[in-house]
Amino acid sequence: MASAFLRTGLIVAIALLTLPRAYGHGGVVEEYDxxxxxxxxxxxxxxxxxxxxxxxxxxCEDIPVRGESIFVMEYLHEGxxxxxxxxxxxxxTTGKGTFARLADVEAIEDLDAITxxxxxxxxxxxxxxxxxxxxxxxxxxxxxxxxxxxxxxxYTAVFPFEVGYTGIGYWPWIVAAVLVLQxxxxxxxxxxxxxxxxxxxxxxxxxxxxxASASELADAEWTxxxxxxxxxxxxELEPLVINRIHAWTLRLKTADGAPVTDATLSIEGGMxxxxxxxxxxxxxxxxxxxxxxxxxxxxxxxxxxxxxxVSIDGGGPSDVVTIEFTL
Numbered sequence: 001m002a003s004a005f006l007r008t009g010l011i012v013a014i015a016l017l018t019l020p021r022a023y024g025h026g027g028v029v030e031e032y033d034x035x036x037x038x039x040x041x042x043x044x045x046x047x048x049x050x051x052x053x054x055x056x057x058x059x060c061e062d063i064p065v066r067g068e069s070i071f072v073m074e075y076l077h078e079g080x081x082x083x084x085x086x087x088x089x090x091x092x093t094t095g096k097g098t099f100a101r102l103a104d105v106e107a108i109e110d111l112d113a114i115t116x117x118x119x120x121x122x123x124x125x126x127x128x129x130x131x132x133x134x135x136x137x138x139x140x141x142x143x144x145x146x147x148x149x150x151x152x153x154x155y156t157a158v159f160p161f162e163v164g165y166t167g168i169g170y171w172p173w174i175v176a177a178v179l180v181l182q183x184x185x186x187x188x189x190x191x192x193x194x195x196x197x198x199x200x201x202x203x204x205x206x207x208x209x210x211x212a213s214a215s216e217l218a219d220a221e222w223t224x225x226x227x228x229x230x231x232x233x234x235x236e237l238e239p240l241v242i243n244r245i246h247a248w249t250l251r252l253k254t255a256d257g258a259p260v261t262d263a264t265l266s267i268e269g270g271m272x273x274x275x276x277x278x279x280x281x282x283x284x285x286x287x288x289x290x291x292x293x294x295x296x297x298x299x300x301x302x303x304x305x306x307x308x309x310v311s312i313d314g315g316g317p318s319d320v321v322t323i324e325f326t327l
Contacts, residue, residue: 040155
């Protein structure tokens with residue numbers, strides 16, 4: 001009876017942990033492990049950086065530390081490149097916290113009185129950025145409005161967020177799940193002991209297919225198809241496992257070993273044996289000026305043979321390098 005009860009609790013905890021996460025304070029959700037803001041039918045990758053405090057760490061909405069924050073929207077719909085976009089940040093005085101919606105914002109009589117930052121409408125191609133310093137913890141609401149090129153329609157996204165956010169999120173469920181697992185393991189230990197040999201063999205097999213060595217990838221070099229470039233990659237995960245969003249650093253040099261510092265890279269790929277591509281849309285977010293390119297949004301959702309194709313435009317003839325590995 002006790003064992004059955006614990007197994008039921010474990011199933012419930014795991015189900016709660018694996019529910020699709022939606023940071024749906026009003027406009028930002030997780031989609032393929034990347035944050036997406038929906039402005040009507042117009043979509044953009046949305047992220048916030050606090051570089052002086054947390055480096056390359058990115059946030060969907062809530063910002064855990066004060067400081068100069070960079071709001072970034074990378075357009076997924078070409079209509080945003082032609083739209084007039086305005087961005088407003090206000091103090092959240094609705095009393096509804098993270099449940100505030102557009103109707104609550106529209107009910108505020110004097111919006112200007114609680115406005116922390118306002119960027120008037122402007123047309124910005126491809127990527128919209130805004131730098132805003134926060135000197136105090138608190139609750140805020142971001143309001144993004146996009147007016148179509150002909151001025152006929154306006155679409156608005158509202159996302160409440162907190163600065164100095166200290167919520168514990170899923171940690172209680174994680175701790176509960178670990179405790180249930182430990183209790184269940186203790187009650188079932190005698191049965192498991194009888195099957196120890198089979199369990200060891202199974203775990204050994206799982207270890208072989210659950211991850212590839214990031215250091216092995218970092219030690220390898222790939223030459224582009226036409227021989228113009230040589231590439232090395234350094235995944236930030238070790239081991240390189242499935243279903244974890246992470247970044248790669250790509251080192252690019254010419255065939256004779258000179259660093260290539262100003263190339264344009266695009267990343268595609270997939271699993272040829274399964275005839276599907278990457279589950280995310282990785283892209284270069286920064287360079288170090290010495291031939292290093294930081295690529296964010298890498299994720300591999302299945303075990304098997306993967307290929308990552310990097311198209312390289314170095315100012316002359318373009319070329320492609322294919323990085324092959326198995327998870």
